[in-house]
Amino acid sequence: MTRLFGKHYGWKTYFESVDNNPYLNDFYGDMKKWSFHLQIYFLSKRFNDHKKILDSKFSCVEDRSIYEDVEIFAKNLFDIENMSERDYKNYCELFSIMTTYLKPPDLLIYLDASIETLLKQIKKRGRDYEQSIPKTYLEQLSKLYDEWIKNYKLGNLLIIPSDEIDFVYEKGDFNRVLMLIQSKLFELGYKF
Numbered sequence: 167m168t169r170l171f172g173k174h175y176g177w178k179t180y181f182e183s184v185d186n187n188p189y190l191n192d193f194y195g196d197m198k199k200w201s202f203h204l205q206i207y208f209l210s211k212r213f214n215d216h217k218k219i220l221d222s223k224f225s226c227v228e229d230r231s232i233y234e235d236v237e238i239f240a241k242n243l244f245d246i247e248n249m250s251e252r253d254y255k256n257y258c259e260l261f262s263i264m265t266t267y268l269k270p271p272d273l274l275i276y277l278d279a280s281i282e283t284l285l286k287q288i289k290k291r292g293r294d295y296e297q298s299i300p301k302t303y304l305e306q307l308s309k310l311y312d313e314w315i316k317n318y319k320l321g322n323l324l325i326i327p328s329d330e331i332d333f334v335y336e337k338g339d340f341n342r343v344l345m346l347i348q349s350k351l352f353e354l355g356y357k358f
Contacts, residue, residue: 167277167333168229170340171347175358180215180228183208184293194298201243202253208235209257213264220269231271233320236261238310246306270320273350277328278315281305324350 172179184190189207193200212232219226236258244254279287281304288296315325326346333340348358 167275167343168227170333171344172227174344175225178219178222178224178226180219180226182230183211194296197243197248201240201249202257205235205240205243205249205257206260208239209261209264213268216268228271231274232261232265232268233270233274234311234314237314238307242303242306242310246303272356273322273324273347273354274318274320275347276311276315276323276325278325279328281308283329284308322350322354 168179168181171177187204187207189200189204193204209232212230212235215228216232219228240249240254240257240261243249244251249257281301284304285301288299315323324347326343331339331343333343351358
């Protein structure tokens with residue numbers, strides 16, 4: 167969605183650091199050993215991207231925000247005992263300090279999908295290290311996402327149910343999602 171939206175409007179795009187991530191393969195091989203390293207890596211990359219967005223004179227879109235990890239991914243790793251309490255507290259404190267220097271996004275778009283849809287997307291994406299992600303892990307993340315979205319108060323939010331849409335391969339689905347986003351941005355006073 168980020169790529170398509172950025173291309174449609176000519177906006178600068180920022181993506182989660184996956185392909186060149188030095189920890190991701192190790193993490194999926196041994197979550198307990200590599201969870202803190204991976205989360206710090208993502209925190210650093212997301213902070214850097216967020217600062218670039220804030221400093222830009224142009225409109226930007228990113229596929230993941232810095233605000234997700236502390237309440238979802240790092241919390242889940244701590245909850246399932248794949249991150250120690252010491253590391254989790256350290257991570258949360260660092261996150262808290264770093265985000266005081268940031269302005270939240272003008273609009274957070276949440277694509278709400280079922281576990282079954284997520285599993286299909288993971289399979290379609292074809293990344294080897296993701297194919298062995300346990301369904302229970304995704305279920306835990308989904309519960310944390312639901313809680314985070316329910317309590318999101320940093321700014322404007324648009325939730326798009328995405329089980330029945332394929333905005334990558336179906337132009338009509340992309341156009342419907344685009345209209346929802348445009349409508350929300352117009353409502354917020356954004357000019358195209």
